[in-house]
Each structure stands twice: as C-alpha cells, then as structure tokens.
Amino acid sequence: MDTFVQLTLNGLTLGSVYALIALGYSLVYGILKLLNFAHGDVFMVGSFIGFGALQLLGGSTDPIVPVWLLLILVTLAAMAGCAVLGVAIERFAYRPLRDAPRIAPLISALGVSFFLAYSVQLMFGSEQRDYDAFSLDGGALFLTGFNIGNVRVPLLRIIIILSAFVLMVLLWLLVTKTRMGKAMRATSHDREAAAMMGIDIDRVIVFAFVLGSALAGAAGVMFALRAPTAATIGFIAGLKGFTAAVIGGIGSIPGAMAGGLILGFAEAFTQGYISTRWSDLLVFVILISFMLLRPQGLFGKADIKKV
C-alpha cells in the first residue's frame, strides 16, 4: 500500500511536468499543424535559465531573497527566457517555411532541436546541473509536509503539483474566456477563414509560441527542482510530452493534462513494479497503440479531411 501511494505521488509529479510540456505541443500543433520537435529542448533551456537565475540570486544555500520569492523569480525568469526563445524560433526557423511542404518545417525543427541541445553543451559543458533544492531554507521544502500512511509528502511536491495545475487553469481561462483565446480557437479551426475575419494570424501564432514556451520553461524549473538537469534531457522529455499530447488528443488542452497524468502514472508504476530499464519502452508501446487504435486521442475529434 505504501509503495502504491508513493508511486501515485511520483506519477502525479512527473505527470504534471509532462502535462505542461504537452500543452506546448498542443497549442502549437492546434494552430500551425506543426510538430515542434524543438519544444523538448526549450524545456531543457528553461531548466538552465532557472539555474542561472538561481545562481544570480545567491544560490540555494545562501539566497538574497526569501525562499518563496526565490522560487517565483526563478520560475518567472525561465518562463520569460523561454518565451523569447520560442518567439525567435518561430520567427527564424518556422515562419519562412509556413507555406512549404509539410516535411520542410519538421526538418527545420529537427535542426533547431539539435542546435539548442549542443549550444547549451558548448556553453555549459555536458555536466549535470543541480539546483540543490534540499539546501533551500535548511531543507524546509523536504522536511515540512504531511504523511499518508507511512509515505511522506514533502512540501516541494505539493508546490510543484499545485503550481502546475494553477498554470493549466490559467491557460484554460485564457483560451476560453479572452479575446485572444477566441482568436486562437478560430485560427486553429480554420486559419484562412480566421484571417479573412480580420484576425492577425501572425500575432496568434506568436502568442501560441509565447504561451507554450513559457509553460515549458516553468516545467523545466519544476523538473530541475527534483532532479539534476543536463543538456541532453530535452530529447526524451520532448518525446514524452509529445506522447502525452497524442494520448490526450493533440490540440486539446484538457487532453494534454489527462495525457500527461496517464503517462506520468504509467511511467511511475512501471518503474516501481516492473523495472526502470524498460519503463521508456512501455511509454512508447502505449503511444504506438494509441496511434494505431485511437489516433485522435482521448479528447480529440476524429479528423475529417477536406479536399
């Protein structure tokens, strides 16, 4: 029972990070119908920006601001940095190829992903970077919390899960309640028709990249608070975020959340009950079966192709 609770907790934490990455894929795919392969590397860059901000603010052992403010500032720095990066990627790597054959922006995205991963390696080396969250406030983030049975639920986990959900709810409100959100939904439905209705398509696309990349930046910080980050984590994280988006139905926001959680649980339980070595494989098997049996995902609508 204790193992089960522990694994559920792990799954929930992992899942909320995956869900945040998946949302970025979904937003961009919904509007541009483009698989942004570079998204996982934006996530990785986010974790590095967070690390840089943490060092600027005095490091985790001796921060110059209170811990709560430190966490917020680090997350905001990563979100802002990633948003700028996302806009730059869209402007220089995808926009020139918007009317090219489908395969062209995909190859360009592959190049961007590779460029980002190795640029970080060039600048900061291939060593792991640890936020050393345990030193924050004398370990308060780990030592405070509550118990479920014999399982300790540390404060840090609660913060990660809650803030991920707050970000998702904010995104949901933004897309459903604001004018910009309406424009995004219209563009996603039919880009040309939306343009004819006076919607500035370029702005909508840039906005989608800003939102998606900022979420990836936040996810990067949340990930790195738990485990050390490195220049190479982007590829696998991107794959998993994408898998989550597909499971939930790519283009659908609640779908991305559900997909992220399903994937997080699947991974946590395989690691706990079967083997850590094969947990990645299980994720891929889930994805491929979803693609074959229900390509539109849990929440997506079947695509009716117009000619």
Place this chain on the structure above:
Amino acid sequence: MTEPNEQQGPRIGKDEWVARHGDNRDRRAGVAGTIEERLRNVPWWAWLALFTGIVCLLPIGFESGYVRRIAFDTVIFMLLALGLNVVVGWGGLLDLGYVAFFGVGAYTYAFLSSDKFDVHLPSILTIPLACVVGGVIGLLVGLPSRRLVGDYLAIVTLFFFQIFLTVTNNGENLFGTDVTGGPNGIINVDPLSLFGRELPVSADGIFNVAYLYVALGAFVVVYVALRLVDRSRTGRAWRSLREDALAAELMGMPVSWLKLMAFAFGAAVAALAGTLVTALNGSVFPQSFEFPLLITIFTMVILGGAGSQAGVVVGAILISVLLEVLREPGDARFLFYTLGLLGLFAAFRLSVRLAVVLGGTLVFGLIAHAVAGSVDDAWTAGAGGDGGRLADWAVHWVIVPADLAAWVTPVSYIGLVSLTLVLTLLRGWTRLALLVPTLYLAAFVWENVMLPKPEPTRFVILGALLVAVMVARPAGLLGEKRVEIV
C-alpha cells in the same frame, strides 16, 4: 526554347510552363553559362564513372591509413545518404528511425558471423540477408503509415529508433538470455569473406584498402540500382506521392504500398552500410547508432538537395570532410577564416561594400585588441592554441584572454546568435554597419568558445546548417527547385 510539337498536342497556361520548367531555367550569360550548360548535358553515368575512378586512385596518392579510413567512412555516409534520399527525397516521408536500420544491418551481420552464437556464415550470404532483414523491418515499421499520415509517421519512426536503442542497450538480459551484449556490444566479428577467403581488416597495421573498394563497389551498385528504380514506374509514383498524396490516391496509385516500398528500400540500403562498417570494425556497439548520426545524415541529404542522387552524394562528401576537418584545431581555424572570406566574396562580389566590410572588420579588431590590451594585459594574453602562422596572426587581432571568465562564454555566444539572426532582418547600410561587429564577435567566439570544444561545435554547426539550408534554399545545392502549381 523548342517550338510546340504538334504530336504532343496543345498545352496551355501554367501546365505548359511546369512541363517545360527545365527549359525556362535561368541561364548565365557568357562563358560561365556555356560551361554550365555543357556540364548539365554530361550523362549521369559519366559523372559516376569519373567519380569512382577518382576514389579508386585516392589510395595511391595517400599512403596513410588515416586518409583511407576517412575515405571508407565517407563512402559509407554516401550509401546512407542515398538510402535516406529514397525515403525523404523521393517518398517525401520523414523517417526519423533511419539510423536504427543502419544498426539492424550491423547487428544482423554480427549475429550471423561472430562467436556470439557461434554462427559463421560467408559474407555472400550475410550481406543480402542483412539487407532483407533491414527491408522487412522497414516494411513493419512503415506499416502504421497505412493509418497514420504525415507527422505521426515521423513520430512512430522516432519511437522505433528509441525502441531499437533500448533493446540494444539492455539486450544482455532479454528474457534471461544475452542477445545483443548490452552496452558492451558484440566483439570479435568476422571480417568480410569472399569466396571462402577472409579479407583481413588491416595489412601491416594499415587499413586494408580492399574494404574501400568493396564499399565503393556497393555504392556504385546501389547508385545504379536506385537510379533505375527512380526512372521506373515506382519512381514516378513516388514523386507523385511526394507532391500530392491525395491526388496520387485519386489517380488510383497504391499509396500505402508505395510508402512501404520507400521505407523498405531505404532500410535495406542502410542495413547494407551497417554490414560493411561492422565487418571492418570487427565489433558493434549501441553507442554507434545515436541521434547525432541521424542529424548528420539528414544534413547531408538536405544540404546536397533531397531528391537528387548526385546532390546527396556531394552533400555526404562535404559534411563528412567538414566534420573531419573540425576535429583538428589548426585545420578548423584555417577553414573558418577561408570560408568566412569566401562567404563575404560570394555575398558582395568585388565592390565598395566588400572593401568597407573587410577593412572595417580589420580596423575594428585592431582597435578592440589594442584597447583591451592597454586596459589589462591578461585580456589579450591567451595562447590561442597551435595552428601555425594563422594562429599567430589571429591572436594579434582577436582578443583571446588568458582565462575566460565564466560569464563571457554564454554572453558572447548568445550575442553572436542574436546578432546573426537580427542581421537577416536588416537591409542596406544598417546591415553593413552591424555586419562588422558581428564578424568580429564571430571570430572571438570561434577562437575562445568553439575551438576548445570541437565535439559540440561540430554538432552546433550541423544543426545551424540544417535550419539555414531549409530556410534559405530548401532545394539544397543540386536539388531541383519545386515548381509550385496553384
């Protein structure tokens, strides 16, 4: 332009232009145009024969095992590029699992001729078998493409790649038996054997040049075979599929089958390349089949021109040589400044602007160097590494500090990337003005950041090249420009 032919019937409007877009090509004036036209009319097999002849003579000019080994690796890259060209260039499908097929060939060869399972089949059997295995697995991986369109297919292939890596890395305990040897791979693989005699990997400690000829022979066979396929019904069907899959289906073409065929052809070629590499290395490890290799092959195909066989071969040679040169700091430095100068010449020709940019950069650098040196000697005291006269010259112009402060690396690198991107947006004199500090910053980053770290530098350059070619010239060096039919 030829007169409209009566037998072909009247053609009108855009269709006519499309059908004859070859005739409408821009011709250069003067001697250059004539030479270009002549070169264009040389048949493909003559180019192939000339090229093969040059590579055959290469070992005579270069005695060292190093050059021969590089030549072998380049031929393998050419094979890999030819195979990927079938899938990406002709089929228009994004195959991100391509390297896994290369690995499938390598492992199949290792299984069939090593002490691992104590099977020692002659190469005349193993190589075709490995190709068939590669092709069949290619078919199986392509199978989902019957239901999945476009991007999803790319993802399935990418996951196949991941599955391949997971299985090979953890294969020392697959249901209790040791299959792939895990990270330790399979060693003591037999060399190639022809007609019952083994072909030794090295003679007198030097790379056996016979392997180069075997690889070259495989390349020629594959090149000609694929050329024939391209000219056949299937080749034309692939092209129609790439241009518009929906239209092709409506014309009654077996779209799913064609996609599977493209996958299988590409996979078989990759598997062939895998067998040759394994036979030469005498071992196979999962680490040889990772993501950077995939990007390398993609860059070769895209740079050379997806869809053009000669193009991807040229791309493979260029990238292979580039990666090799970047290994050695002295050569890399020489290449950097030469390419920089050539790039400026290509952009500005002989003009006032070229003089302004070159002179400006030179003066800018001298001033910056003098200022930095007078503020603190340590700022310009860096050794700059070995590299002959060019290195001596470079350290008197580029600021090379003795110890690089930690913040300098990211700031200068990110600054360089941002400036380069901004430059593409500017026009006129502002562009020229910004070009001068950008060039100097590029030299600074090159000397201080990139040269000390050849490994990430190579891949950063590959990634940037892939994006740049895709954005600026999607047709690549030798590819045909797309004719858009609206």
